[in-house]
Structures are given as structure tokens and as C-alpha cells.
Amino acid sequence: MNSLFKRLPRKRVAATRRSSRRVHAQPRPHPSLTTFSRLCVEGPLPAALALLSELAAAGLRADPVSLTRLVKLCVRHGTADHGRLIHRHVEAHGPLPHDGAGGLFVSNSLASMYAKFGLLDDALRMFDGMPVRNVVTWTTVVAALASADGRKQEALRFLVAMRRDGVAPNAYTFSSVLGACTTPGMLTAVHASTVKAGLDSDVFVRSSLIDAYVKLGDLDGGRRVFDEMVTRDLVVWNSIIAGFAQSGDGVGAIELFMRMKDAGFSSNQGTLTSVLRACTGMVMLEAGRQVHAHVLKYDRDLILHNALLDMYCKCGSLEDADALFHRMPQRDVISWSTMVSGLAQNGKSVEALRVFDLMKSQGVAPNHVTMVGVLFACSHAGLVEDGWHYFRSMKRLFGIQPEREHHNCMVDLLGRAGKLDEAVEFIHGMSLEPDSVIWRTLLGACRMHKNASLAAYAAREILKLEPDDQGARVLLSNTYADLRQWTDAEKPWKAMRDRGMRKEPGRSWIELEKRVHVFIAGDLSHPCSDTIIQELNRLIGRIKSLGYVPQTEFVLQDLPTEQKEDLLKYHSEKMAIVFGTMHAVDGKPIRIMKNLRICGDCHAFAKLVSKSEGRVIVIRDPVRFHHFQDGACSCGDYW
């Protein structure tokens, strides 16, 4: 028993000796270097930075891998100042690019750090100071320049320079530089280079190619790149869906979305955002609601929620927009701006301004887009004094310098309110050179207030800047036609015919059971045309008893009254309204989208049909919404 007790401590001693022998056999690194490596991965950043300076003071060199990780940590959790601290350390203690691969790694990551903090010039200084550069170094600056505003040309110059320097661009380089192609010529050249380098089948390169074609307005080009692909990933699918949605082909975008699902991919936030944009563009509220169900699982994605909010606003469903807005876990300036513009476009200017006040009271700073929405609210409600107030004080109160679009809102505000002379004075007093958009706004106001001489002046100014503009000629002609000056009204048409131009026909569409039905003015080719015309005649009969008189003044041609009535009757929005009343579910609003602004006669028609049929009709034109209910419209007949 005794011996047993005595042996126990000896065993412990032996064990301790063995372990100390192990330590001596494999000397542990300096404890602070080990800790430093760990801190560079796990953080916290301040502790890692403090240890870095301790190491330097002790004459110990941090290894390149840890330093690179530290830079990464700094990008994730720190500021540019933290980055500069690491940069200074590296300059004083190394490793530098000429120290070998490790040094190059560290310098590259520092350049990338500056780029990620938006400090492009620091990144370029870093680049200039590097005695050795590899493809990563070059790609870092190419990518940074390609994504910076107004520096895309430089990105392409760097691509040329790197080749001259004997460094071959790789898939990373190409996928970055493609976004810098601002002309079809550049894009074709870079696309050819990717093929030559054998990199055009890389998914990153391909999705950038698709995006680049689409952004230059060549949707077919993007589609070709997509179709030629053998292997696609989710981002490639998202690129092409986004391309269709951004180009205004909502139906195409949704078709591709279905194909993507058939191909076995499940959507992510990016997919859903683009699909929502497609629904928004086509006023497909029901399809949008279905997307909403999938949005629920991404309850922290603000971009996606903002897109959903915009969809409800632009589909004219303010109840849904409002409910969503209040439920959203976070809201940023885009969420607020979407609500301000959404309410204003739907004829709720006072509510829009109230939301704007609420936004300010919650400490959210408006930006230039918010102010466009605010001014839009003022101009569409005739709130001239408020508009002036916001325009004049936006610089002082919010630090936002009025830009072109804000000036345009002011011309609209004054013009709509009939203050045409003030509008002209405003244009002449602008510090900016007026562009065709501003003149077109003035021209629209001239048409509204039947001022032909000023309309002619505005149209001349537009045509000086854009000789092929159709809209200016159509608006000018319509202004003359409003005044029954048929000879003058004919001249712009003749000019258009001489140039081989045709007016864009009126087009309205409506979503019904996941399908979009399109109606074109005067075109009776829809399969249900016969029944639509019967129903149209019946409705006209009913609303005539409510006081409807076809307002033939909106037919802008010199024709006998009867023919004018016929032309009016087949306006696309009337056919869409009738089709809507024939098929819509009880109690649900009829939602219609139109490519041109609604005419006065169709406006009167819609008001009376909303009364006689007891239905809510929502029509969205390129600028705003009309909610017709019980014989009245949300625009208060002011549009």
C-alpha cells in the first residue's frame, strides 16, 4: 500500500519531464507571433494592430501570410486609417514586393485595400511605387478604375499597358475590364481578346460579357453570349434575367426565370430582385405578389425589399406598399425615396410630403433622388410655393446642389401651373446649359396650356439639339391641333414623313392570369376584338346616360365628327379597360399600363366606367398613375 502511494508522485514527475522534453525538441515560436497569426484571422483588429507594433519594437518580423490576412480583416472591420497603419509598418519593416512572392502578396493586398475603401489615388500611388508587379497587381487597379465613375478609359489604358509590360491578362482581368467598355467598338475588341486568350467560356467572363452588351443597349448581343454557353452558373442566369428586366423586356425576363428553374437552379436575392423589376416594368401585380412569397426568406436583404416596395408602388397598390414599408426591419434612404416618389406618382402628393417630413424627423438624410421625388410631388399637385421652397433650400438644409433633374422639375412645376413665362425665365436664368429634356418639359406645358408660339420656340430648341426627335414634332403638332390650326398642325407631320419617321402608336397592356394582353390604338387584331367592341359600345351607351360626350377635340386631325368618334373609340386604353371589365375578378382593381400619356377623352371614359361598373381602374402612364374610382380620378384632373 505504502509503495503504491509513493509511486504516484514519481509518475507525475516523469510525465512532466517528458512533456518538457517535447517542448525542447520542438521549440515553440515566439508566443506573440503565434498570437499575432491568430488575431489576424479572428480579430479583434485593434488587438492585432497593437501587437503588430509591439512585434516591430521587439525587432520581430510578421510573416506575409498573416499580414495579408490582417489587411483583409481591416477591409472587413476597420477603416482606411487602419490600412494606412499597416502600410506604414510594411514600408518600415517589410516585406516589400522585391522580397519575393510573400512581399508581392502583401503589397497587392494593400493596393486592393485602398481600392475597396474608394481611395483610388492611394491605390494608384501604391501601384506606381511597386518595383515588381504581377497579373494580380495589374488586375487590382484595372478593376478599381473600371468600377470608378469617369475613369473607365484609364482602365482600358491599363489593360494595354499591362500587355506591353509582358503581363497577360487572365479571367479576373477580363471580367473586370469588360465593365469599362463604354462603346460597342471597345466591347467588340475586348470580347475578341477574351476569345483569343481562350477565356471567353469562363463563367465570370461570360457574365461580364452579357452585362456589358446589355448596358450598351445590345440585348441581342447579350443573349447570344448567353445562348452559346455550355455551362452556366446562377450568376450567369441572373445576368441575363437582369439584362432583360433592365431593357424593359419583362416578359422575356420572366420566361428566362422559368427556364432557369427548369434547368434546376434555385433563385437567390439577385434573381428575385430582377424578376421584381420585370414585374414592375409590366405592371404585373399578381406575378409580383407571388415573388413576394419567396422574398420572405430573405428578410434582411434591403435591396430586395426596396425592389418589392417599388413594385407595389409602380403597380399602383399603395396599400401593399404602405404595409410593407411599415413592416420592413430596416429602411434606408432608397426605401424612403421610393415611398416619396411612389406616393407622388400615384397622386398622393400631400402624403408624399408627409412621408418626407417623417423621414427627416427620423434622421434619414435625403439625397438628390429624394429631392426629385419631393419636387415631383409639388409639381403634380400644383404646389408652386412649396416647390420653390424645397428647390431654394435644398442646398442649405441638406447640402444637395440642385442638378439638371431638379431644374427640370421646376420647369415642370411652373409650366404645369400655367406660369409659362416664369418657366422660360427660369430656363434662361439657369447656370446649366438647358438640354432637350428641359425644353421638352416646357413644350409639354405649352401643349397643356395651348400656347402655340412658345411651343414652337421650345420645339425649335429641341430640334437644334436632337434633329431627329419625334416627340417634339408630335407635341408641337398636337398643340396646333388643339387650337384648330390645321395647316400648322400638318407641318411637323410632313417633316417627319420627309425624314421617314412614324409616330409611335398608343399601346396599353393588362395582366390577366399570368398573361399580358397588349392593345394597340386602332388595331383590332386581338382575338377577342369583336366581343370587346360589343362591350365597348354597351359601356359607351351606359356612360352616355351619366353624361359622357366623346371629346373629339382629342382627335388631332381635321376629320368629320363621326370619324373622330371612331378614332377615339379605339384608343388602346379604352380597349384595355373594356377587356379588363370583361375578365377581371370582382372587387379587384383593373390595372393597365400605357406607353403614352392618357388622352382627355379616355380619362373621362375611365372615370365614368369606374362609376357605372363600380370598379377601381388604375392606369399607369410613362410619368404617373391615375386611380379611377366612383367617377373621380386621383390626379384631380391635373396631369
Place this chain on the structure above:
DNA sequence: GATTAGCAAG
């Protein structure tokens, strides 16, 4: 260590 897709207005 560097790369691709998604949100508000005009």
C-alpha cells in the same frame, strides 16, 4: 492577394 448578377428619379 485581383473577377461576374440585384433597389429609388430623369
